[in-house]
Amino acid sequence: MAEQVLVDGNALTCEDVARVAAGASVLVDPAVMDRADASFHLVTELIGRREVYGRTTGVGALRIEQLDPESSTEHGRRLLRSHAGGIGDPLAPEKVRAMLLIRLNQLAAGRSGAHPRLITALADALNSGSLPLVRSVGSVGTGDLTALAETGLTLAGERPWATGGIPTVPIDTGDALAFMSSNAATLAQAVLAARELHHLLRASHVVAALSFVALDGNPEAYATAVHLARPHPGQIRCAAEIRRLLGMVGLPKPGRRLQDTYGLRAFPQVQGPALDAVDYLHEVLRVEINSSTENPMVSVEAQDVFHHAHFHTAYIAIALDQARAAVHHVAELSAARLSDLVEPEQTDLPAFLASGPPGSSGVMILEYVAHDALARLRQAALPVTLGTAVVSRGLEDHASFATQAARQAATAGIAYRQVLACELVAAVRALRMRQAELVDIPVRAAFDLADGVLDPDLTDHSLTGDVQRAESLLDDFAEL
Incomplete structure (x- = not known):
């Protein structure tokens, strides 16, 4: 049926x-x-x-x-x-x-x-x-x-x-x-963009976990005791999800480094606000799609009509601005982890994860691609709620620009997917080169999925196809 x-x-x-x-x-x-x-x-x-x-x-x-x-x-x-x-x-x-x-x-x-x-x-x-x-x-x-x-x-x-x-x-x-x-058209665009951001944030836990293994991250930063000491809901959820994906049980073992770079160490503190912001956005949208915004509003209960301003969408615009800004910070950490993955001091692997004759470039170009996408995300994250409009001969003297905020959210989703895909390609390559043993932990399923889809050739070649395939993999990662 x-x-x-x-x-x-x-x-x-x-x-x-x-x-x-x-x-x-x-x-x-x-x-x-x-x-x-x-x-x-x-x-x-x-x-x-x-x-x-x-x-x-x-x-x-x-x-x-x-x-x-x-x-x-x-x-x-x-x-x-x-x-x-x-x-x-x-x-x-x-x-x-x-x-x-x-x-x-x-x-x-x-x-x-x-x-x-x-x-x-x-x-x-x-x-x-x-x-x-x-x-x-x-x-x-x-x-x-x-x-x-x-x-x-x-x-x-x-x-x-x-x-x-x-x-x-x-x-x-x-x-x-x-x-x-x-505002049905604006709401439609906002709902679909919010859903995309939600899925990408879920997938980013998996991508970050793969990078954590590739970089031999220090698990202390994800310890339960650490996050109970500053219990923001999204931060606690993020740390718990990383612990689940990495099979962390009990007190964490010492890491390779006393302290990791922020891309790994501060991930819960940056991902948490994004999770909370998108949750809030979904709640705002749930209310809006079930609300009566027609002006005037007809009330059968009161046997009258009421003139009002429910058509004003400040709630939607502000929630969208907040969500885009929060996701931009998370994407910056993804680009930072990508930089760690191409750094020999972080991986004990060749620079740029190159494999071949001296001077091979490996995944060097991924940083450029990721930062191009990140720049577009940064522009999309700029707040729209700082402007207004006065129309209809001054009668309508304020506007939220929620429509523009929804469009920008869709753009942010496209760019964020591209940044994450670049990190994923590099993380899988590093794990292949290290022949890392992921043993029986949940994130192993993600590696196996990516390993079966991404090009196994580690010599210099165009990475366009791999990045595109990695973008598609993120939808599967969101469900893991």
């Missing part, structure tokens, strides 16, 4: 988003339609006796303009058309699928006032593999207006589907703003 994700408006997980992004289908909880129907009929009744932003008025600085109730459907179309001005490259299909799922789940909470047929349409689009063309540029972190407007026009039949297609869905004035009022 094909994998299916239940959508009920309040229990979606980041893993669910990743599964649907990869092709899983969705099943909408029947209770969702009753909630959405009640919300729709309530706001339809309320606009007859009170002002409601975007339904009886214009939007943004035009909130003071009163709409003609006789032309509600046409105003909704104009709203979508005017906001569908995104530019740049189209979002990748998996990101569009993730966006559609998140918007579906938000609408399923029943606080938008949008017609229930939009919920059915989004579910049908996902289950039929139908995707709108969504441009990547057009948001500053206060609502993905361009992306959702492009999607709305596609649902309404005014734009062609990029893939597949479903029957046209009527969208009137109330539906137009209710559908656009979301």
